[in-house]
Amino acid sequence: MxxxxxxxxxxxxxxxxxxxxxxxxxxxxxxTSRLQLALTLEADGPTVDAALAALQQRLARVRDGLRSLEVQQLRVGSPTTWRRAADRDRPAQVQAQLQLSGQLAPRQLQALIRQVGALPGVRLDPVTTQADPxxxxxxxxxxxxxxxxxxxxxxxxxxxxxxxxxxxxxxxxxxxxxxxxxxxxxxxxxxxxxxxxx
Structure with a gap:
């Protein structure tokens, strides 16, 4: 690549x-010697505490998946929360979100998409390529x-x-x-x- x-x-x-x-x-x-990855992880709940607890559970699964792919320099951002107004189909909820980033070997890209990208609440951003510095x-x-x-x-x-x-x-x-x-x-x-x- x-x-x-x-x-x-x-x-x-x-x-x-x-x-x-x-x-x-x-x-x-x-x-390309490595890929710089970034993803957004989201969860929701009826209260701030419930949304953060759900986010924490999802983060544990994502972290395990990234470790199995030997992601290096993994960084997890601080979570943010906001209240989502009710609409016809769903009640008001608190949304929690955080960002993760790290470096991945190019051969692991498809596994990242299949294994981590398919987890609940995960939104993968486009990866950027990095040559050997x-x-x-x-x-x-x-x-x-x-x-x-x-x-x-x-x-x-x-x-x-x-x-x-x-x-x-x-x-x-x-x-x-x-x-x-x-x-x-x-x-x-x-x-x-x-x-x-x-």
Missing amino acids: PAAAPAEGQVQLRCDGTLLEVRGSAELKRT GGDAAARRQLLRAAFADARRQAEEIAAAAGLGSLTSLEIRLEGLERPIALRAVAAAPAPFDPAEL
Whole structure:
């Protein structure tokens, strides 16, 4: 299950007095190492105490199910309650609810849906994919190089079509990364920009 990590870079280049601004992009597929799950658990009762007691019973079953799936970093939020007004089909009730989250191995996703998602009062939220954080730095470097190379290639095509000379990088703006940074690369001579310097 691949997780896509996009990046975009906007590059300004000077070419014989002409300013070119191009946008490059890159995408990297990384293997998903874990899934971040979240679910809402609900129960109701005629009173606050009854609703919370029912919620506690359901929580015990959900917790057992998640442990059997080897869910890690399980977090259980504080319960909230509110009164639901009566309608034609049912009397007034107190509704109790809490949130749970954790991390799950991708191979356990179907079991999560079948075993835990089918329990009373459970509402599963969409899972989010997470790649191995150990490869973040290398993936970031690879994305930066690819996005810059894409922008540079576009600028060179424009410069060649316009009959312009060599290019000098003036400014680089990065988007789509955890911490966007701005870099200025101005060279007196038209030396090529080395993406490895980022």
